[in-house]
Amino acid sequence: MNRRRRNSGFTLSPGRRLLRPATLALAATALLWQAVLPGGAVAQPSSGAETPPGASLRVATAAYDLGGIYTDPDISTPLDVSAVVHYPADLGRGGRPRPLIVQEHGLWYTCADREAEHVVDTTPPPPIPPKDGPVPPPTPESEALDRAYHQLTQWPCRPGVEPLPSDAGYDYLGEYLAAQGFVVVSIDANAINAVADTDAVTGDEYAARANLVNEHLALWQRLVRTGRGPLAGKFTDAVTGRPARVDFRGRVDLREVGTMGHSRGGKGVLYQAADVHRDQWPAGVEIKAVAAVAPVYDWSDGADHNATLVTRAAVAGLTGTCDASGGNSTPYFDNALGRNHTGLYDFKVHGAEHNYFNTQWSPRSGQVMASDDAEPYGEEGSGLCTERDTRTGERELTEAQQRRVAEVYLSAFFRRHLLNDTRTDPVLRGDGHPLADVTRIDVQAG
Numbered sequence: 001m002n003r004r005r006r007n008s009g010f011t012l013s014p015g016r017r018l019l020r021p022a023t024l025a026l027a028a029t030a031l032l033w034q035a036v037l038p039g040g041a042v043a044q045p046s047s048g049a050e051t052p053p054g055a056s057l058r059v060a061t062a063a064y065d066l067g068g069i070y071t072d073p074d075i076s077t078p079l080d081v082s083a084v085v086h087y088p089a090d091l092g093r094g095g096r097p098r099p100l101i102v103q104e105h106g107l108w109y110t111c112a113d114r115e116a117e118h119v120v121d122t123t124p125p126p127p128i129p130p131k132d133g134p135v136p137p138p139t140p141e142s143e144a145l146d147r148a149y150h151q152l153t154q155w156p157c158r159p160g161v162e163p164l165p166s167d168a169g170y171d172y173l174g175e176y177l178a179a180q181g182f183v184v185v186s187i188d189a190n191a192i193n194a195v196a197d198t199d200a201v202t203g204d205e206y207a208a209r210a211n212l213v214n215e216h217l218a219l220w221q222r223l224v225r226t227g228r229g230p231l232a233g234k235f236t237d238a239v240t241g242r243p244a245r246v247d248f249r250g251r252v253d254l255r256e257v258g259t260m261g262h263s264r265g266g267k268g269v270l271y272q273a274a275d276v277h278r279d280q281w282p283a284g285v286e287i288k289a290v291a292a293v294a295p296v297y298d299w300s301d302g303a304d305h306n307a308t309l310v311t312r313a314a315v316a317g318l319t320g321t322c323d324a325s326g327g328n329s330t331p332y333f334d335n336a337l338g339r340n341h342t343g344l345y346d347f348k349v350h351g352a353e354h355n356y357f358n359t360q361w362s363p364r365s366g367q368v369m370a371s372d373d374a375e376p377y378g379e380e381g382s383g384l385c386t387e388r389d390t391r392t393g394e395r396e397l398t399e400a401q402q403r404r405v406a407e408v409y410l411s412a413f414f415r416r417h418l419l420n421d422t423r424t425d426p427v428l429r430g431d432g433h434p435l436a437d438v439t440r441i442d443v444q445a446g
Helices: 114-122 140-153 166-178 190-195 205-226 264-273 275-280 303-307 330-336 399-418 422-429
Strands: 059-065 082-088 098-104 183-187 252-262 287-293 314-320 344-349 441-445
Touching: 059 166, 082 166, 098 166, 098 205, 098 264, 098 399, 114 140, 166 183, 166 252, 166 399, 183 205, 190 205, 205 252, 205 264, 205 275, 252 264, 252 399, 264 275, 264 287, 275 303, 287 399, 314 330, 314 399, 330 344, 344 399, 399 422, 422 441
Parallel strands: 098 183, 098 252, 252 287, 287 314, 314 344
Antiparallel strands: 059 082, 082 183, 344 441
């Protein structure tokens, strides 16, 4: 299959949003420490952890799309402000406001263009030019590929083509966290992705990703405080698309905010929460927990060490040993070790790859350009994501297994640092191993 990757480690030279119908409730038996095994069996927890309170709250799902209303100083194109929201259906009146978690996806294709995908899959790749020789002239095939990749990565998408909903790729995690009492907002970064690695990025791409998080937080802060602002009356039902009547006023705690970013979004949320950028947070917002899932890292100069250094909020990194796309949270952990005293964790998941954390990027979704990121690096049909004769010979997790790891470890992290649930401490320290029957997870805590 002739596909160039478009994610954290690889680069390529508004229509109606496509939302998959979300499950509106989780089963009451979905315990925090259960692990989904091959064949659908359920492993009992090996750590003895109890079921967290509220683990089976009924979940509702909504969306908002304000269009290209935001202009970022680092990108010379308007950015869309849209998101998928999972929240407890009963937000409660007069009770404790719910913590907010903002999710940000990374670099991926922006348009679900089947025609362009077919061209990519059926057109032979152009020959690699010699290292020191002249660049060969374009051929009809290379020009067709360039047009196809442009169609897949433009913004807005061409008429009749739906946007590729990377923000909905974490619905499974949003539902899981909302069932435990969080309000989870997964934001759309397609407009940034369309211009990433082009001259349209006039400043720092990660500053733009951080600014987009802050823009959403500012809108939520106004909505929660006053019930007014651009978000008021803009929520729609994620299944029917009809207006959704939901009142978040006074029911979300903007002093207890968590962020989660995947791939380039992982570096984006670290940038947003970094000590040197705290003054850019909206007034009244306090980031307490930051999770970087397979974050890209590129420290070409010393300044980047400070640009993503978080010491006054808890930080967790989650990366797979089969990640072939440049995701690695360990450098960020090492950078903050000894300087972060709130909570610092790094989880290395054996057999996890890059794309499976997002359902829209993964093969079983049937989505345009979905792929197994680790596949070319193992032996076809072997189930391994590295060659058999390498030191590890890792066996790749299934999509369901990898996402179960994300659910368990990220919920443990957010419960500890947004709800002060100390029962998750054994898992975060590596003393408890709730998914030992699924895979090995190396834990560092500092």
